[in-house]
Amino acid sequence: MTTRLQTRGLSADPLLQWTNLALKTAEMMVASAQVIGHRTTRIAGAGLSPSEHDQREFTLMGQEKIEAATESARAMTERLIRINGRLWTEASTQMFAGASAMWSLATSPSLAASFERQAALFDAMRAPAFGATGFAGSAARLAHSVLKPIHARATANARRLGTR
Numbered sequence: 001m002t003t004r005l006q007t008r009g010l011s012a013d014p015l016l017q018w019t020n021l022a023l024k025t026a027e028m029m030v031a032s033a034q035v036i037g038h039r040t041t042r043i044a045g046a047g048l049s050p051s052e053h054d055q056r057e058f059t060l061m062g063q064e065k066i067e068a069a070t071e072s073a074r075a076m077t078e079r080l081i082r083i084n085g086r087l088w089t090e091a092s093t094q095m096f097a098g099a100s101a102m103w104s105l106a107t108s109p110s111l112a113a114s115f116e117r118q119a120a121l122f123d124a125m126r127a128p129a130f131g132a133t134g135f136a137g138s139a140a141r142l143a144h145s146v147l148k149p150i151h152a153r154a155t156a157n158a159r160r161l162g163t164r
Contacts, residue, residue: 017140021147028151031158038161064153071149079142087135090128097124 039061046054101117101124108114 014137014140017137017144021140021143024144024147024151028147028154031151031154035154035157035161064157068149068153072146075145075148076142079145083135083138083142086138090135094124094128097127100124 039057042054042057043050046058050058098121101121105114105117105121108117
């Protein structure tokens with residue numbers, strides 16, 4: 001039987017997100033080192049007159065970097081737009097809740113009502129701290145989306161070039 005926590009998966013736990021990001025980064029770095037080693041050897045071996053096959057590979061190197069950087073920038077921009085929207089919504093909601101609680105406290109008709117409304121104001125002021133924890137994984141998800149196209153190309157190249 002699947003629990004609710006299991007179905008939320010990676011996005012439910014910022015620590016898991018950062019750990020996964022570290023693993024993906026390490027995997028990308030190893031793959032990149034393999035690809036750089038292969039291509040450097042190939043460039044050195046080609047010398048001043050690379051074959052047609054070498055020229056295609058060398059051209060592909062530049063194209064891949066431009067495409068990965070473009071996809072990465074697009075992913076970052078899209079994610080930041082979503083984060084900004086969420087931040088604005090949260091900030092507005094909390095600002096109005098705080099202002100309402102302060103107004104309610106200021107217009108308390110009795111001492112007993114004042115104590116109750118102070119507690120409500122305290123809850124309204126404490127809510128942003130709890131709301132901020134919801135954004136704890138946003139940076140990790142942003143980093144994942146930025147890394148994904150670069151990781152995909154590096155690992156694909158390591159597989160492709162490692163078989164030759």
